[in-house]
Amino acid sequence: MNMMFEINIIIVSLGLIFATVSLFSGLQAVKKAGIMMASMHRLNGYIACLIYLIVAVLSLKEGSGLMMWPIIGWITGLLVIIGKILSVRNERTYKYGSRLGILLFIIWLIIIYKHLIA
Amino acid sequence: MLPLKFSAAFICAAALITGMAGANLHAAVIHVPYNYKNIQDAVSNSQPADTIIVHKGDYKDNIIVEKSITIRSSEGFDTAAVKALNPSNPVFRISNASGVIISGLTITGSGMSGIYLQNSHNTAISDNRIVKNESGILLYSSNNNTISNNIVKSNEQYGIYLESSNNNTLKGNTADSNKDKGIFLSLSNHNNLANNSASLNTWNGIILWASHNNTLKENSILRNTYGLVISDSEETTLIDNTVWSNIYIILPAILVYIGIIFFFIQKRIFSFIYSEK
Numbered sequence: 001m002n003m004m005f006e007i008n009i010i011i012v013s014l015g016l017i018f019a020t021v022s023l024f025s026g027l028q029a030v031k032k033a034g035i036m037m038a039s040m041h042r043l044n045g046y047i048a049c050l051i052y053l054i055v056a057v058l059s060l061k062e063g064s065g066l067m068m069w070p071i072i073g074w075i076t077g078l079l080v081i082i083g084k085i086l087s088v089r090n091e092r093t094y095k096y097g098s099r100l101g102i103l104l105f106i107i108w109l110i111i112i113y114k115h116l117i118a
Numbered sequence: 119m120l121p122l123k124f125s126a127a128f129i130c131a132a133a134l135i136t137g138m139a140g141a142n143l144h145a146a147v148i149h150v151p152y153n154y155k156n157i158q159d160a161v162s163n164s165q166p167a168d169t170i171i172v173h174k175g176d177y178k179d180n181i182i183v184e185k186s187i188t189i190r191s192s193e194g195f196d197t198a199a200v201k202a203l204n205p206s207n208p209v210f211r212i213s214n215a216s217g218v219i220i221s222g223l224t225i226t227g228s229g230m231s232g233i234y235l236q237n238s239h240n241t242a243i244s245d246n247r248i249v250k251n252e253s254g255i256l257l258y259s260s261n262n263n264t265i266s267n268n269i270v271k272s273n274e275q276y277g278i279y280l281e282s283s284n285n286n287t288l289k290g291n292t293a294d295s296n297k298d299k300g301i302f303l304s305l306s307n308h309n310n311l312a313n314n315s316a317s318l319n320t321w322n323g324i325i326l327w328a329s330h331n332n333t334l335k336e337n338s339i340l341r342n343t344y345g346l347v348i349s350d351s352e353e354t355t356l357i358d359n360t361v362w363s364n365i366y367i368i369l370p371a372i373l374v375y376i377g378i379i380f381f382f383i384q385k386r387i388f389s390f391i392y393s394e395k
Contacts, residue, residue: 013369013373016370016373016374016377017373017376017377017380018377019377020373020374020376020377020378020380020381021377021380021381021384024377024378024381025381025384025385035392036388036389036391036392039388039392040384040385040388044384109370112369112370112373113370
């Protein structure tokens, strides 16, 4: 029972919750332009991003040394996050924002499967 | 003159006896790689009750232990790793021995098992990390052994396997993420399993087959395909074990559902702030 309440499991679970909220608020923001949904989406997105960084640090710290593939994986995810932020800020690439948002949600699902119990 | 010769002979004899007695009383401490380059050479040249201290480094060896010696690392399993030189043999084979101690090593790379106890008794295996072998720890016809605080993960078959082995104690071990079973007792009776973790194994967490009078206390058995399996086994005592089903599919779905609920709550809060509908 205690294992289910370890800090890394709680953090990863919160990450998926915020990624879900971010996805839904993002889809709503695309559907009807409004400052409220955009603010919600931004807040949830940044919280999910912060949790992503915490999970990455915890995962790399708990693993057996700094391995190449985990680092490449986490950096790739971070590049997708940065790409998503940049795409929604640019009018020409705005249309790719929702696709990258869905990709980020899938990345969170992969993180959940890989790191739910480390 | 005669008394002087007699005295000298007596003193020499006394010194010899004392020296021999001293040699028996004080077991030798052998350092690897300083006294011997590899662990097997140190074992071959050791006497019963000697201690072999393995210092920092990666070693390739298949070690056969047939006498009561202690093999331990100087700084814990993070610094001393032993990989099978011949992958078809165990890294450590303890045969027909009693009172062997193996502690604080990383043991890996065997296509058979990390540690194999055959007809060995009163052995202590503790604080090792045994990963990426065919099986982690195998006991065959071995009784009264203590296996404690080992991390036995990511092995191709079993984490810890006991066959025809009785009165053993398994406590505080982590037998997670093995590709078949975490802990498997076959034809083994009167064993005590306490405070072990057997989670995320591909098939069973803990399985007892044709094993009687075993005690399982406060073990954590989470997210295996089948958590705890007791088959053809009688008089098993179960006390405060935690068994969770495999929630790979369920938990993400629950988290997404919580996320959706949280979205609607957050939307309501934000609509108060922004006065939007």
